[in-house]
Structure formats: C-alpha cells, structure tokens
Amino acid sequence: MKNFSENVKYVGADDKNIDLFESQYLVPKGVSYNSYVITDEKIAIMDTVDRRKTDEWLKNLKCALGGENPDYLVISHMEPDHSASIAAFLKVYPDTVVVGNAKTFQIAEQFFGDIFKNKLVVKDGDKLSLGTHELTFVFAPMIHWPEVMVSYESSEKILFSADAFGKFGALDADEDWDCEARRYYINIVGKYGAQVQTLLKKAAALDIRIICPLHGPILTENLGHYIEKYDIWSSYRPETEGTFIACASIHGHTYEAARKLEKILKDRGEKAEFIDLTRQDMSKAVENAFRYDKTVLAASSYDGGVFPPMEDFLNHLKAKNFQNRKVSIIENGSWAPSAGRVMRTALETMKNIEIGATLTIKSALKDESELACFADGVRA
Ligand SMILES: Cc1cc2nc3c(=O)[nH]c(=O)nc-3n(C[C@H](O)[C@H](O)[C@H](O)COP(=O)(O)O)c2cc1C
Numbered sequence: 001m002k003n004f005s006e007n008v009k010y011v012g013a014d015d016k017n018i019d020l021f022e023s024q025y026l027v028p029k030g031v032s033y034n035s036y037v038i039t040d041e042k043i044a045i046m047d048t049v050d051r052r053k054t055d056e057w058l059k060n061l062k063c064a065l066g067g068e069n070p071d072y073l074v075i076s077h078m079e080p081d082h083s084a085s086i087a088a089f090l091k092v093y094p095d096t097v098v099v100g101n102a103k104t105f106q107i108a109e110q111f112f113g114d115i116f117k118n119k120l121v122v123k124d125g126d127k128l129s130l131g132t133h134e135l136t137f138v139f140a141p142m143i144h145w146p147e148v149m150v151s152y153e154s155s156e157k158i159l160f161s162a163d164a165f166g167k168f169g170a171l172d173a174d175e176d177w178d179c180e181a182r183r184y185y186i187n188i189v190g191k192y193g194a195q196v197q198t199l200l201k202k203a204a205a206l207d208i209r210i211i212c213p214l215h216g217p218i219l220t221e222n223l224g225h226y227i228e229k230y231d232i233w234s235s236y237r238p239e240t241e242g243t244f245i246a247c248a249s250i251h252g253h254t255y256e257a258a259r260k261l262e263k264i265l266k267d268r269g270e271k272a273e274f275i276d277l278t279r280q281d282m283s284k285a286v287e288n289a290f291r292y293d294k295t296v297l298a299a300s301s302y303d304g305g306v307f308p309p310m311e312d313f314l315n316h317l318k319a320k321n322f323q324n325r326k327v328s329i330i331e332n333g334s335w336a337p338s339a340g341r342v343m344r345t346a347l348e349t350m351k352n353i354e355i356g357a358t359l360t361i362k363s364a365l366k367d368e369s370e371l372a373c374f375a376d377g378v379r380a
C-alpha cells in the first residue's frame, strides 16, 4: 500500500481464500476489507473488518497505534464484512468511544447485544474534531443498508466512502478498476441508484482529493473518472454501445444460434459479448446487462416455462432495478415453445424496457438468414 497520507494509515486486510463473497459472488482475485487509522490529538479508527480477518486487523492496528489507545471507532456500515470485528476490538480497547448514528446502534445491538458503553450518536452533518483533522458525517441511507454514512475529513480532503467506490479484488490485484468496480456496484448497490444520485449531489459540494472506500484501492488520482462511472451506473444509463447476449440452453441448439448471432454482430464491426448462464458467473451477466445498451436473451423452453438459469437471471435483473434498455428474445422449443412468453412477461414487470423482436427456433435453427434479419432488429 503506497503511503497516501502522513496521518492516515491503512490497517485493513486482503482475503484471498474466500470462496464466495457474500455467499454468492466469485472473487477470483480476492477482496479487501479496508480500515483506516487517523492519528491526531485524538485517534480515530474508521471501521473494522470481516471476522475472517479479525486477528490480522488487530495486529495491523496495534502496529499503527504504536502503543497509543484509540479514542474513536467510527462505524460507517453495519454489514458484517466491516462490522464483524467490533466486539473483539472492544475487548482489547474497551474505553474507545464508538461513533455511529441511531440506526447504526440499533443494528449493532442486534448483532452484538448491549456491549456499547461509550457511544457517540451522530446526526447527518455532525462534525467530530480530532485536532487538525475534522470529520463530517454525511448520511447515505440505503446505499445499500439504512445506517450507512460516509465521513469527509476536511484537512486532507479525504472522503471515507463506505462501500461506495469499492471494488472486488485484493489490494494487489493487477486489474482494471472499472470492470470489477462495475460488477461490485451493479450487483451490490445496483437497486439503489436514486440514493447514490443523492449522495453524488452531496459529494459534489465537497472538495475531495482522496477517496478511501471499504473495498479495493484508495483512489488518489483522476477522481472525475470514478465519479463519472458512478453517475452513469446509478442513473441506469448504458455505458457501452454494444449487445450483450445471455444464453440458457439445455442441449446446445439455442447456444449455437446465439453464438452465430454474436458472430454476425461482430462481423458487422459491432461490439458483442456472450455469456452462458448455465456455466458462467451470474454477477458478470447482471453487470453486462447494465453495461451495454442492448441485450438479447436466448433460452430453451422448459416444462411450459423457461429453462431455470434464464429465470434466475431475470429475477436478478428485476431485483437490481434493471431498466431503460432494449431487450430482444430468442426462444427455442421442440413442441410448444414457452420460453419467449415467460421472458417477455418478466421484462414487462421492469421499468422502461423496450422489448424488441422475438425469434422462435423449433429445436434447431434451419435458416441463418432469419438470424441476420433478427440481428438488424436487435440494434435498430
Ligand atoms: C426437461 C425439459 C423440458 C422441456 N420443456 C419444453 C416445453 O415445455 N416446451 C417445448 O416446446 N420444449 C420443451 N423442451 C424441449 C426443449 O426446449 C428443446 O428441445 C430445446 O429448446 C432445444 O434447444 P437447446 O438444445 O438449446 O436446449 C423441454 C426439454 C427438456 C429437457
């Protein structure tokens, strides 16, 4: 971790062995649970870490404190990937004042019981002076839990942004920020676009030099880039011109047709990305549907409905408030194709979805020209 401040130290931990983050997200390059120490006349710790890393975090903390005792523990988010080590922390540093809002303590007491002797209950906009450093608490309710608040430190112009601007991947993961931050945002915060827009408006009034999120790298340069991405994602605008093809095929015939469609689009010089919902990462598929301006759903019929991996995908899209896109449909059935109807009905429950053409395949695609014609409609 490169030193980004004299007085603010990173004390978080990388988790490279977790199989699934939040029991559903593949994290091939791990995930980090970030936590920070601000040293001034008073010492404040910004959040704890997941219980998988409590011991490592307490060691980092001890080292950063250099024998001092912390004055405050600021809790920006009660989700256990950040709050799970609070009780262990208070055993070691029992006199620390825990800082949170009324909802923070309500949830904290549900998790830990009545262990909070020294509480500082703050309101939106309250300030806490540490000496030269001063924190202002800015509530960010429902991004993506009700108690979430971010903290702005005015002397160094640091925004402690909670889960916002977070990313999958351990801190040393050598990968593009946009992709893994997008997959993180869309899947974890995607439903709460309106709340993120409100926070972005509040943040626009602050002079921010550094963003310290609870996952992923500390952002010190080119902040406009990250803020612009958040603005796009949270306003449900497409980010990339192109077609995302999501496919759920039982015996491979729908798969073959969808792959041919991908080739037709690419041969035309257009951007297209294919995901096999039966084998590939669901969260990547959800990310792509939000990313591209057009989507094609291709699926086999199944017991009078649609093959379950597609149903699952549609449920995920609905849960994340998927909206403002054009979606076209390829269905396959051998006797009474039903997949298209089920996909259409699901899409009709979502906001501002333009449903494009439906191509019905009976068992196997016979005439490729049908697919070329369908491709015209996908991008029209
Ligand atoms: C368990 C099961 C249930 C199916 N249910 C239907 C159905 O309700 N209606 C239909 O037309 N075809 C049904 N089919 C047939 C498949 O939809 C069809 O053979 C398939 O779409 C061929 O494309 P694929 O190779 O991409 O799976 C079913 C197939 C299986 C294995």
Ligand SMILES: [Fe+2]
Binding pocket: 077, 079, 144, 163
């Ligand atoms: Fe969270």
Ligand SMILES: [Fe+2]
Binding pocket: 079, 081, 082, 163, 214, 215
């Ligand atoms: Fe988190």
